[in-house]
Amino acid sequence: MNAAIVEGLTKAIGRAATDLPNDVVRALEAARDREEGPARVQLEAILKNVEVARDGAVPICQDTGTLTYFVKFGVRFPLLGELMEALTEAARAGTEAVPLRPNTVHPFTGANPGDNTGAHIPAVTWEPVDGDAAEVYVLPKGGGSENCSALKMLTPGAGLKGITEAVVEHVVSREGKPCPPTVIGVGIGGGADVAMKLGKRALLRSVGSRHPEPKVAEMEERLETLINASGMGPMGLGGKTTVLAVHIEYAHRHPASLPVGIAVQCWADRRAAVRIGADGQVSHLG
């Protein structure tokens, strides 16, 4: 076991659980400033909550989520075995240290090991890249918003209009359940599994960022405008801000398929990232 990697990852889990990224805070502040009535009351409470959690180093939300990692590892990264072990060990250590709510339940027996680990959990997506370092992105994913994620297998004839309609309709139909204002990750193409994974991966992007391709960026902006025109608002109590952002990622699709994965993230868009050098040194990425 590599103690430095475990410690670095445990700290990142703690940071994700207690300290909301600045890009999300800025988006929430902008939302507060344009809202009034119950919507403003909700956003003021959210921002106060963020401050209380950050100052006291306590979890932002009692649902500290399912630990989800996206790992970009250099093909020459020498500590892959250590990193694999450390991802699980950090979940255990973080459960004690932060603390996190024990959120892993055996689907057949109902047993909860109490340490946020279990079959396939923490959920890890491995992505080989060039180089000799690794980057680990920690995404603790809450259950309320995850329950609002969905897959739509559209017909290719539905086209971009069909995607727009499906995403807007789905997000608005979830009302206050995912704790809006939400961040929506949309994965288009690939196949059912690829679309869902791309949707979740899109949640790693900073709120306010745009896809580098203008056509995709334009659709992100249009989806935000259309969803926010619904009036559903913060916590589904009415208002101008139902989503903080929509992020899209795509893969090429089969000629006969148009899968659309919709990953829904609550306002507590908790993220943290670390870089692990070839020497095992862990540094804070964000």
Add this chain to the structure above:
Amino acid sequence: MDKVLNTPISENDVRQLHAGDVFYVTGQIFTARDEAHQMMLEHGEPFPVEGLPLFHCGPVVRKSGDQWELLAGGPTTSVRMEQFEADFLKRFRSRVIIGKGGMGEKTLAALSEVGAVYTHFTGGAGALAAQAVTKVEGVHWLEELGIPEAVWVLQVERFGPLVVTMDAHGRSLHAELAAEVAENMKRIKAQIVG
């Protein structure tokens, strides 16, 4: 000046509240999710809850010595309790429900009948809720139900903001907003297709 209600909350207190009002609670509240609702309906209340706000919440807690500490405790999605809530209110007369997302027609009817309100606490605001908890007074059915589902009895000081979204006069902001959003959606869909 923020409105603060002290527990136990009376029927008269809640009948004066209207959809859209915002208030805070000081006194004793208790948590109950799906399993605790079932447990109370089967076995009765573990302590007298009349007039005490019922909080839909599964908290993060930590025990130091003999004393529990609540670290984060925002609301969970209330509609899961819809199947139990009308019976629960009639039997235990809790008067104030604290949750998120609103509840259905059966609960709305029970609110008028019993004299109770449904209030919305900001989802995810677990740290803010914890800050208002001055003491964990006790816990019931911890062994049987586990931490998130157990009944936690909490002493709170200015717990809120609580927005009344379903009142004892038959008004539900959730239902009203749903109608408004449905209208907006017709326009939005026309825009997409056009």
